[in-house]
Amino acid sequence: MQKNLLEIKDLKATVEGKLILNGVDLTIRPGEVHVLMGPNGAGKSTLANVIMGDPRFEVEEGNIVFEGEDISKEKPDARARKGIFLSFQAPEEIPGVTLENFLRASRAACSGKPVKIFAFKDELSENMKALGMDEAYAKRYLNVGFSGGEKKKSEILQLAMMNPKLAILDETDSGLDVDAVKLISENIARFRNENNAILIITHITKILQNLPIDYVHVLADGKIVKTGDASIVDTIVQEGFSSVLG
């Protein structure tokens, strides 16, 4: 059997003393596509952020193991350099830092080497094209004044440029028009291979169209209450969460 990429055991996490994750277990192997669903406020974003190392959350119990190594105490940048990526539900706006400079700083930090400018620019322009992004956006300040959909594209651009081992996509599809969902879904499919894995948090299902789904998990009240195959998605969409939670 192949080694686990991510292994989460009995994870409990709090924010300001309030328990949000109440014993999450989740295992992801290379090559797999996982979908995480659940009602609003269930703790999906919290789980994603805790995996990335968000300092606002306190891990009270359990651990997060990535490629055999406990990373629960690692800083977010160390996790990123190990190959974890989070596409944020609500990406930050950072005035004064252009998208291109940010990507370059990130590339330099992750590779530990100076970035070869021309190759980098080519790669950037190619990825922007694939996402239908105007190249002028590279010179704009990071997410500042970007529309909801543009912000999500900027996240997927970052995914493509960083090429992580584990991509966690937190509602990357929400707020996108039909064409944008299609583009993003194609780009995610383009990114996927047998060595990396994807965890997709979503309420809608269009984004899943181009992807072979291995597992669907349902998170409720801070716990994964059900895991199954792609068929659960349709049941949830048609009958609501009560059909799987009951």
Place this chain on the structure above:
Amino acid sequence: MITHAKKIDRMPERTWSWLKVNTADIFLYAPEDKKEESVLIQASDKIEVRKDFTGVTFKTDPSKHLMNEEIESFIEQNSNIRYYIRIPKNHKEEEPIRITLEITDEYNVIGEDIVIEAEENSESTIIVEYRSKGKEEGYHSGRTRVLVHEKACLKLVRAQLFHDEVKHNDILGAQVQKEGKLTMIQAEMGSSGSTAGWNVLLSGEESEVNLDLVYVGEKEKKLDFTSRIEYQAAKTNGQVRARGVLLGKSKKILRDTLDFVSGSKEAKGREEEDVLMLSKNVRNISVPLLFCGEDDVQGEHAASSGRPSDSTLFYLMSRGLSEAEAKKLLAESKFAAILEEMKEEALKEEILSYLRVAIEEGGYMSEGF
């Protein structure tokens, strides 16, 4: 070396005293000799450069507002670098005029007195670099007076890049005539402590000034800035933007005055400040003031300051940047809007490098990631 303890800012308004921010104590040092090996001026032969001020007169000397007679006569008696620079009428100087002053271990006291006259309808850029070599203590005190005549356009870039042991006091007074335009970018990056002040008189109708200040405070550094624009004529327009990063135990004060005097109908002014604080132990004081001696004017003030938010840092770090790298990027971003307007890439990079080094040296506070 003679030492004088003096007040550089003779503030016109009594408002200050209760705030205890009215004056900056400074030390003035008289140079021992009048050697001049440490100044370099590059300009085309169309530009008049001479060492005496004969024939140079000011109806109102705009620098007087910032100092008392004692300091004035001190500067007049003791300056060892004295230049008059004139950009002639209708002339467009293509390349920037460069003035480089250098403090060295041997030549460690500079008293600078410069007059720049941009004649009618001329266009030019002047870059003044304040540099130092070696590591001994040094002192720089300077006065620069600028006259921008009708329809002249002058861009001044002043970069203070001294090392840590150099003290720096600087006064700039400018007067802008009808439809003239002065743009200034001042970068206060080095030195153990800076006291810098400027006073700009918008004397002619539709004259304009844009003043930009960037600075970094680190360690125990004290930064003391005074900015004043006096709108004397109708439809004048004057703006100040300050962007700073404070680290370690540094202290900064900026007194920023927009003074619309009678006659300044339809004048517009704006003062804007943005300070990034990367340590709990810094002190950041801002004293914005607006005086309106005319009703029909527009004065705006905007200020923001604070530490980077956890969510911003988390976002940047989630892309692989360490906390220090993330803070460096945020700090640089504060300067971006101002440095964007500078064409001199090498100088721009050098200004930013002061910022990066200050952060790398650990003058920032860890947010506990």
